[in-house]
Amino acid sequence: MSEADATGGFGGAARGDASLSGNPALVGQEAVRLEGVHKSFGVLEILRGIDLSVAPHEVICLIGASGSGKSTLLRCVNLLEPVNRGRILLWGQDVTAPGVDENAVRRHIGIVFQSFNLFPHMTVLRNITLGPIRVLGVPRDQAEEAGRALLVRFGLSDKRDDYPDRLSGGQQQRVAIVRALAMRPGIMLLDEVTSALDPELVSEVLGVIRELADAGMTMLIATHEMGFARDIADRVCFLDEGVILEQGPPRQVFTAPVNSRTQQFLRRIVDAGRL
Amino acid sequence: MPVRGSRGGTYLDQQTLVAAGAPAPGSFEGNGRGSHLLGGQRAAAVSTVSTVVFIGGVIALFVFAPGAAAVRHTFFNPQQMKQAFLGDPSKGLYSVGKGLILNIEMFLIAEVLILFFALVIAVLRQLRNPVLFPFRMLAVVYTDVFRGVPLIIVIYGIGFGAPALYIRGVSTQSDFVYGIVALVLSYSAYVAEVYRAGINSVHQSQVAAARSLGLSQWKSLRFVVLPQAVRTVIPPLLNDFISLQKDTALVSTLGAVIEANRAAQIDSSTLFVYSSYTVAALLFLCLTIPLARFTDRLIARDVSRRMAGGATVR
Amino acid sequence: MRKTFVLVIFALIGLGLTAVASSASPASSSKAASAVLTAKASSCSHASIARDVYKIGSLTVATDSPAYEPWFSNNTPSNGKGYESAVAYAIAKQLGFSKSQVKWTVEPFDASFAPGPKKFDFDINEISYTEERATVVSFSASYYDVQQALIAMRNSRIVKHHTPADLRTYVFGDQIGSTSLAFINTELRPTQQPSVFNTLNDAKSALQDGRIQALVADTPTAQYISSSEIPKSVLVGQFPSTGEHYGLLFAKNDPLVACVNKAIATLKANGSLAKFQKEYLGIYTSVPTIKP
Ligand SMILES: Nc1ncnc2c1ncn2[C@@H]1O[C@H](COP(=O)(O)OP(=O)(O)OP(=O)(O)O)[C@@H](O)[C@H]1O
Ligand SMILES: [Mg+2]
Numbered sequence: 008m009s010e011a012d013a014t015g016g017f018g019g020a021a022r023g024d025a026s027l028s029g030n031p032a033l034v035g036q037e038a039v040r041l042e043g044v045h046k047s048f049g050v051l052e053i054l055r056g057i058d059l060s061v062a063p064h065e066v067i068c069l070i071g072a073s074g075s076g077k078s079t080l081l082r083c084v085n086l087l088e089p090v091n092r093g094r095i096l097l098w099g100q101d102v103t104a105p106g107v108d109e110n111a112v113r114r115h116i117g118i119v120f121q122s123f124n125l126f127p128h129m130t131v132l133r134n135i136t137l138g139p140i141r142v143l144g145v146p147r148d149q150a151e152e153a154g155r156a157l158l159v160r161f162g163l164s165d166k167r168d169d170y171p172d173r174l175s176g177g178q179q180q181r182v183a184i185v186r187a188l189a190m191r192p193g194i195m196l197l198d199e200v201t202s203a204l205d206p207e208l209v210s211e212v213l214g215v216i217r218e219l220a221d222a223g224m225t226m227l228i229a230t231h232e233m234g235f236a237r238d239i240a241d242r243v244c245f246l247d248e249g250v251i252l253e254q255g256p257p258r259q260v261f262t263a264p265v266n267s268r269t270q271q272f273l274r275r276i277v278d279a280g281r282l
Numbered sequence: 283m284p285v286r287g288s289r290g291g292t293y294l295d296q297q298t299l300v301a302a303g304a305p306a307p308g309s310f311e312g313n314g315r316g317s318h319l320l321g322g323q324r325a326a327a328v329s330t331v332s333t334v335v336f337i338g339g340v341i342a343l344f345v346f347a348p349g350a351a352a353v354r355h356t357f358f359n360p361q362q363m364k365q366a367f368l369g370d371p372s373k374g375l376y377s378v379g380k381g382l383i384l385n386i387e388m389f390l391i392a393e394v395l396i397l398f399f400a401l402v403i404a405v406l407r408q409l410r411n412p413v414l415f416p417f418r419m420l421a422v423v424y425t426d427v428f429r430g431v432p433l434i435i436v437i438y439g440i441g442f443g444a445p446a447l448y449i450r451g452v453s454t455q456s457d458f459v460y461g462i463v464a465l466v467l468s469y470s471a472y473v474a475e476v477y478r479a480g481i482n483s484v485h486q487s488q489v490a491a492a493r494s495l496g497l498s499q500w501k502s503l504r505f506v507v508l509p510q511a512v513r514t515v516i517p518p519l520l521n522d523f524i525s526l527q528k529d530t531a532l533v534s535t536l537g538a539v540i541e542a543n544r545a546a547q548i549d550s551s552t553l554f555v556y557s558s559y560t561v562a563a564l565l566f567l568c569l570t571i572p573l574a575r576f577t578d579r580l581i582a583r584d585v586s587r588r589m590a591g592g593a594t595v596r
Numbered sequence: 597m598r599k600t601f602v603l604v605i606f607a608l609i610g611l612g613l614t615a616v617a618s619s620a621s622p623a624s625s626s627k628a629a630s631a632v633l634t635a636k637a638s639s640c641s642h643a644s645i646a647r648d649v650y651k652i653g654s655l656t657v658a659t660d661s662p663a664y665e666p667w668f669s670n671n672t673p674s675n676g677k678g679y680e681s682a683v684a685y686a687i688a689k690q691l692g693f694s695k696s697q698v699k700w701t702v703e704p705f706d707a708s709f710a711p712g713p714k715k716f717d718f719d720i721n722e723i724s725y726t727e728e729r730a731t732v733v734s735f736s737a738s739y740y741d742v743q744q745a746l747i748a749m750r751n752s753r754i755v756k757h758h759t760p761a762d763l764r765t766y767v768f769g770d771q772i773g774s775t776s777l778a779f780i781n782t783e784l785r786p787t788q789q790p791s792v793f794n795t796l797n798d799a800k801s802a803l804q805d806g807r808i809q810a811l812v813a814d815t816p817t818a819q820y821i822s823s824s825e826i827p828k829s830v831l832v833g834q835f836p837s838t839g840e841h842y843g844l845l846f847a848k849n850d851p852l853v854a855c856v857n858k859a860i861a862t863l864k865a866n867g868s869l870a871k872f873q874k875e876y877l878g879i880y881t882s883v884p885t886i887k888p
Contacts, residue, residue, distance in 0.1 A: 082490075085494055087490055087493065087494065110493075110496045110497070110498050111496070113493065113494055113495070113496040114495070114496030116494070117494075118494045120487060120490065120491065122487070123485050123487035123488060123491070124487070124491050125491075126488065126491070126492075126506050126510075127510065128509045128510050128513065137495065137497075137505060137506075138495035138496060138497070141497060141501055141505060142495060142496040142497055142501075143496075183491075186495070187494075187495075190495060190496065349711060349712055352711035352712070352848075353711050353712075355711070355732070356709075356710070356711045356732065357711075371781060371782075372782065373728075373778070373782070374777065374778030374779075374781040374782050442798075442801060442802075442805070445805040445806065445807050446801075446805045457791070457807075534792070535793070535794050535798070536791075537769055537791030537792060537793045537798065537799070537802055537807065537808070538789070538791040538807075540789060540792060544772075544792060547706075547772055547773075548772060548773075548777065548792060550706070551705065551706065551772060551773030552726075552728070552729075552778060553728045553729065553732075554709035554728065554729040554731075554732040554733060555709075555732060556710075
């Protein structure tokens with residue numbers, strides 16, 4: 008783990024279940040902290056000063072209209088997009104500083120996208136063990152052992168040797184989550200993981216996320232599933248045109264939003280029958 | 283599962299078009315709609331009759347044309363075809379069959395080297411590391427140059443140029459070696475582009491997914507992108523290799539490699555008949571047709587797989 | 597509907613092809629038709645010849661391009677210089693054609709023996725007579741008796757060592773389509789396969805670069821190459837005759853052959869051929885012979 012040491016070492020935390028996250032908690036540290044993060048694509052400024060901190064074990068849901076910048080924010084945290092201004096700290100360490108090994112940072116962050124997640128040329132088990140074997144250097148038999156255990160735990164053991172195109176969308180997304188977990192990340196970033204799914208497949212995926220939350224996984228979740236956000240989130244952040252307009256416990260944001268834009272957004276959601 | 287995204291669109295669409303537009307074997311009207319309208323049986327009857335008429339016409343041409351006997355003597359003389367196939371040293375006749383072994387050898391050796399070398403070129407063009415910039419430039423120049431220059435000139439340039447340089451180790455190789463080097467240089471430029479199209483056809487999200495696991499750029503390429511890219515490009519690659527099989531014949535211009543085509547040329551000019559060419563053509567067909575059918579099968583399989591997938595994640 | 601249409605098209609194509617094929621012989625060449633009438637062509641009067649030629653009123657003579665020295669001069673067959681050019685004009689004269697009635701046309705060697713009507717009356721292109729070739733085309737009597745000769749670079753071992761046993765150890769090369777290649781394979785029988793090039797020029801550059809050690813060509817060509825074309829090369833010597841000779845190439849059973857043979861016999865008898873050989877190939881008389 009020499010690269011991890013070089014970047015100062017990243018600590019994750021697991022409240023109830025140590026098996027899901029491998030890194031020991033750094034007590035009192037914020038898991039993630041964003042300070043004045045700006046991100047533009049050309050002249051288009053997508054994130055316009057994001058300040059956000061995520062405590063260990065905290066589950067934060069990002070809500071907001073399409074195009075408001077939720078995905079961009081998550082991609083910035085994972086260093087898939089370089090930020091233009093501001094800092095991002097993971098467990099107290101500035102990962103946007105020059106010279107940081109982004110691969111070392113990423114192995115502590117699990118991310119699941121809306122779609123195109125799984126590697127179609129690999130079986131489920133190979134998808135899951137690729138990271139541990141090729142990035143963490145875990146011996147194959149150990150990695151497969153751990154992978155099998157995770158698959159059993161999330162009810163996917165019979166799919167172990169299938170290729171992704173034989174799986175339903177819900178199963179694929181669950182495998183994608185398991186694959187991220189196999190890296191024993193300190194934090195999980197979930198980007199609308201159910202929005203490409205047929206409605207009847209949504210709940211099985213949400214069930215898995217709920218399980219993670221119960222296990223104490225720190226999570227940053229971009230979602231359009233408001234009911235789910237209300238259930239699971241410790242805190243809800245409303246993102247609008249690149250800034251966090253309003254945040255707070257779900258009860259407050261959903262039932263008594265302060266900001267008029269938030270009210271507008273939620274009214275549209277209610278009208279659409281999605282809350 | 284639609285893992286191949288829009289960036290590879292044009293390239294893949296071409297393939298799909300080729301596959302979709304190819305007529306069904308054994309009928310001149312591959313369009314299933316037509317047979318529906320006419321009724322399957324009648325369509326089958328019509329296509330049979332038209333096939334018979336066509337083939338019959340061609341045969342008639344070779345049997346009844348005024349010059350048919352001369353053409354048969356020159357092109358299809360069984361005695362001389364046998365002689366050309368086996369060769370006859372006492373008459374100065376070369377064996378086309380033996381020559382073909384050289385074609386196959388050159389093809390196999392060149393193919394392996396091309397697959398490897400082209401991959402290196404394609405990957406070099408793909409890596410965005412600034413340290414590698416000069417190599418990237420070199421790769422671009424290389425593909426531009428060798429795709430543009432006709433193979434025969436490359437063969438001449440290497441086979442006649444290298445010995446004239448009098449460089450130890452370089453200038454004393456055999457024509458066989460020079461020929462293979464020329465084939466590899468020329469074909470790698472094409473194949474590198476095929477690889478590149480394949481790499482670009484792998485959706486960006488796959489790269490993102492790989493990088494997000496902490497895989498380096500190289501490892502993402504190695505374990506995630508390339509395996510998928512190679513799978514996509516196998517049919518077009520095989521296509522290139524069909525023409526490589528034929529182009530091995532050009533190496534004979536260097537002199538010392540008496541492959542099938544050159545042997546046929548010599549036999550033809552010795553006996554004043556073209557039957558030896560017929561033998562060479564038939565032998566080349568024996569090599570290329572199986573590969574062509576195999577390619578068709580792969581394309582068909584690829585198409586049906588892509589049709590079957592794509593249902594799960596929207 | 598569409599099927600019927602397609603069928604009709606096929607039928608039409610079939611008919612068309614047959615029509616073209618059956619009309620081919622009378623229309624395209626009076627020569628092909630007259631080829632059958634060999635017996636009739638015993639008269640070699642200019643009048644009867646001029647009616648039977650490829651283009652009425654002229655004698656069409658073919659050769660390849662480039663036309664090599666010393667058989668031609670300056671790659672210009674029509675200048676009457678060079679051995680073959682001179683012979684062609686002399687034969688034409690015997691047949692009653694004036695110089696201006698001789699028309700030259702380019703015929704690649706490979707095409708000269710293709711089946712179908714010929715586009716010339718005869719082809720003069722250093723083509724050796726062989727029995728097999730004569731089953732496809734007709735040859736005139738010899739207008740030049742060929743001996744093969746050996747060219748090598750001046751400092752090569754072969755210059756001093758060329759016993760039959762020595763000769764088997766060298767790397768030879770030649771141009772495709774030449775009987776010299778057959779000579780190498782059947783008479784010299786080297787252990788290493790000779791290289792075969794598209795053109796004589798490729799073979800020459802291979803000799804210069806040391807990719808082959810020796811080149812075999814007919815003696816006049818060999819002498820020209822060694823004296824004028826490849827610096828530091830020498831004509832090692834010529835081989836004894838194998839009875840090989842050059843003949844004019846005609847369409848199979850062309851009645852003109854008999855008349856041309858008469859003309860050649862006359863030119864031999866009156867010393868014209870010897871005179872041309874002295875004039876154009878004359879510098880090549882004193883060549884050492886390599887003992888077989
Ligand atoms: N690579 C990029 N280049 C240019 N523009 C981009 C890029 N990625 C995202 N954008 C733009 O940034 C804006 C925000 O995109 P983002 O995906 O972050 O929104 P989102 O909140 O996740 O929306 P959704 O709910 O539809 O997923 C959009 O207008 C999008 O077009
Ligand atoms: Mg998004």
